[in-house]
Amino acid sequence: MTTLSAIELRDVGVRIGHKQIVSGVNLVAPAGQLTAIVGPNGSGKSTLLKAIAGEWDHSGLISIAGRDMAALRPWELAGLRAVLPQAATLSFPFTVLEVVRLGLTGGRSGLTGAALDMLPFEALERVDLAGFSGRFYQELSGGEQQRVQLARVLCQIWTPVLDGQARYLLLDEPVSSLDIKHQLGIMSIAREFADAGGGVIAIMHDLNLTAMFADKIAMMHRGRLEFDGSPAAVLTDNKVSQVFECDLRVGVTPRAGSPFVLPQSTLLS
Amino acid sequence: MLQRMTPEAASSRTQQLDGDRSRRARLAIFFLAIGLAAAFLFSLASGASDASMLAVASDLLGLGGENALSVRDSIIVVDVRLPRAVLGILIGAALAVSGAVMQGLFRNPLADPGLVGVSAGASLGAISVIVLGATSLAPIVGFLGIYTLPAAAFIGGLVSTLVLYGVATRRGQTSVATMLLAGIALGAMANAFSGLLVYLADDRQLRDLTFWGLGSLAGATWAKIAAAGPIIVIGLATAPFIARGLNGLALGEATAGHLGIPVQRVKSVAIVAVAATVGASVAVSGGIGFVGIVVPHLLRLLIGPDNRYLLPASALLGGCLLLLADSVARTIVAPAELPIGIVTAAVGAPFFLWILLRRRGVLDL
Numbered sequence: 029m030t031t032l033s034a035i036e037l038r039d040v041g042v043r044i045g046h047k048q049i050v051s052g053v054n055l056v057a058p059a060g061q062l063t064a065i066v067g068p069n070g071s072g073k074s075t076l077l078k079a080i081a082g083e084w085d086h087s088g089l090i091s092i093a094g095r096d097m098a099a100l101r102p103w104e105l106a107g108l109r110a111v112l113p114q115a116a117t118l119s120f121p122f123t124v125l126e127v128v129r130l131g132l133t134g135g136r137s138g139l140t141g142a143a144l145d146m147l148p149f150e151a152l153e154r155v156d157l158a159g160f161s162g163r164f165y166q167e168l169s170g171g172e173q174q175r176v177q178l179a180r181v182l183c184q185i186w187t188p189v190l191d192g193q194a195r196y197l198l199l200d201e202p203v204s205s206l207d208i209k210h211q212l213g214i215m216s217i218a219r220e221f222a223d224a225g226g227g228v229i230a231i232m233h234d235l236n237l238t239a240m241f242a243d244k245i246a247m248m249h250r251g252r253l254e255f256d257g258s259p260a261a262v263l264t265d266n267k268v269s270q271v272f273e274c275d276l277r278v279g280v281t282p283r284a285g286s287p288f289v290l291p292q293s294t295l296l297s
Numbered sequence: 298m299l300q301r302m303t304p305e306a307a308s309s310r311t312q313q314l315d316g317d318r319s320r321r322a323r324l325a326i327f328f329l330a331i332g333l334a335a336a337f338l339f340s341l342a343s344g345a346s347d348a349s350m351l352a353v354a355s356d357l358l359g360l361g362g363e364n365a366l367s368v369r370d371s372i373i374v375v376d377v378r379l380p381r382a383v384l385g386i387l388i389g390a391a392l393a394v395s396g397a398v399m400q401g402l403f404r405n406p407l408a409d410p411g412l413v414g415v416s417a418g419a420s421l422g423a424i425s426v427i428v429l430g431a432t433s434l435a436p437i438v439g440f441l442g443i444y445t446l447p448a449a450a451f452i453g454g455l456v457s458t459l460v461l462y463g464v465a466t467r468r469g470q471t472s473v474a475t476m477l478l479a480g481i482a483l484g485a486m487a488n489a490f491s492g493l494l495v496y497l498a499d500d501r502q503l504r505d506l507t508f509w510g511l512g513s514l515a516g517a518t519w520a521k522i523a524a525a526g527p528i529i530v531i532g533l534a535t536a537p538f539i540a541r542g543l544n545g546l547a548l549g550e551a552t553a554g555h556l557g558i559p560v561q562r563v564k565s566v567a568i569v570a571v572a573a574t575v576g577a578s579v580a581v582s583g584g585i586g587f588v589g590i591v592v593p594h595l596l597r598l599l600i601g602p603d604n605r606y607l608l609p610a611s612a613l614l615g616g617c618l619l620l621l622a623d624s625v626a627r628t629i630v631a632p633a634e635l636p637i638g639i640v641t642a643a644v645g646a647p648f649f650l651w652i653l654l655r656r657r658g659v660l661d662l
Binding site for chain 2: 078081082083101102103105106107109110111113116117118119120121122123124125126127130131133134136149161162163184
């Protein structure tokens with residue numbers, strides 16, 4: 029098996045009611061890479077991710093490793109990709125451990141035996157929540173809840189590649205309610221998942237974190253994929269200013285040569 | 298009895314430091330099973346005619362011996378109390394499990410077949426058969442025989458559940474306020490039609506209706522068990538298959554789907570199972586309220602909301618509570634008896650208020 033696996037979108041559109049939210053998106057998110065989707069509010073990022081996750085009906089084709097995702101059964105998909113929603117609610121007083129264990133429902137974590145039993149604890153440690161397993165989910169802060177959900181998602185496809193099949197994390201704003209330490213921590217988890225052969229598609233708001241961790245940036249604007257490519261190719265003055273509709277200057281960090289955008293740069297123009 | 302089954306002592310030993318409540322849940326189920334057996338014997342032995350629990354047990358097991366029951370007592374136990382106790386367990390289990398399943402389905406601890414109009418729909422079905430059974434529905438009665446009443450109640454319950462779910466759930470999110478209000482509207486509508494039928498009923502039918510409507514196990518016969526029992530048992534038997542699905546639904550329909558749960562199928566099975574068990578229960582015992590809300594809520598406090606344990610535990614505690622309530626109903630004004638619905642409402646309604654008060658901040662109606 030040498031075929032490089034990917035999640036591939038061909039001419040994907042999403043219509044909700046009479047409104048076309050997303051249209052004509054062509055995108056390849058290969059295994060082994062972290063693909064970030066960025067764009068202003070309402071540009072269709074979340075809708076696109078929901079289409080990839082199978083929540084919305086869509087036109088066009090979304091395939092995973094060459095197979096049409098719409099034709100896969102829920103349990104098959106659960107072994108191929110895990111989804112971190114933007115906001116997760118929980119309706120009963122589950123403990124943190126019980127929530128994380130829900131990630132094991134599909135039975136395709138890739139571990140067995142004692143390692144499987146310990147996996148929820150390991151996942152919690154991974155998101156810096158060791159010792160939280162006995163707490164009630166609803167008592168945690170928003171950022172902690174988000175990390176519990178990530179631990180659950182990680183459990184679902186713990187090994188990035190299983191039986192020669194790369195698996196994918198779909199993350200909808202994974203760091204939106206986190207402090208800077210945990211923003212870096214969570215992005216590192218995503219980065220390592222990709223480095224180990226899995227694929228990651230993440231919706232991001234923070235362009236600097238995106239530049240730091242992403243291999244590839246897909247920039248959405250008004251329901252269309254405006255630009256995609258490496259951070260250096262996409263994060264340019266013109267592109268960023270055009271898509272976000274405000275005058276921004278992109279800088280470059282001295283040593284790593286990574287692009288960055290400061291809101292203060294609007295004042296320079 | 299209840300206090301013995303919710304022991305803080307037993308749970309504190311397995312300190313839930315790591316958040317794993319499955320051992321505690323299994324232990325609770327074990328004690329609930331013992332409690333149910335005890336309540337069963339107790340209910341057979343208690344009543345206007347006294348027969349000791351020991352004698353009842355040895356009689357049922359065919360042991361005979363020196364403390365055997367008299368022939369009269371034996372008849373009372375086998376033909377009167379035994380079907381009543383069996384029916385009590387079935388109904389109690391049905392109401393408690395359907396409450397728990399509905400709460401899982403609606404992702405809300407206040408969803409209860411009695412509160413949101415499902416029982417009212419089932420009652421309408423049953424009343425239609427009682428009043429119109431000899432006239433316009435006669436061909437159906439001829440065809441379905443003793444199953445007509447449970448079948449009609451099932452259809453009534455199913456229609457209300459489907460309408461309720463359709464109205465209250467948008468994109469996998471259920472609004473509490475919409476659910477309760479829609480339930481009230483549905484219940485009122487069903488009750489209006491029921492009232493119309495009652496208005497049309499003759500004297501004999503009225504007596505049947507009144508007695509049945511208050512909720513009672515008094516009419517328990519083996520024939521009724523034969524009619525409702527299989528439906529209830531089948532409904533209860535689906536519970537283990539949807540338990541994991543209901544757990545996933547706690548995270549919302551979309552996330553449940555991502556976990557690999559066939560959400561649509563779980564929902565359909567849950568709705569049909571609830572309608573079937575509630576319908577069959579209402580058909581034979583009328584409206585017995587609050588079991589479906591009190592039992593799962595108590596158990597969630599004790600063993601957590603994992604439906605793999607919650608559903609069987611609800612069946613056991615539901616059966617147990619209904620047997621005890623029935624014993625109270627039979628003995629408190631002996632030799633007359635109270636309808637059991639009055640007992641469960643008298644205990645359940647304040648409990649329901651207590652839940653509301655405790656969750657006032659969270660619910661935010």
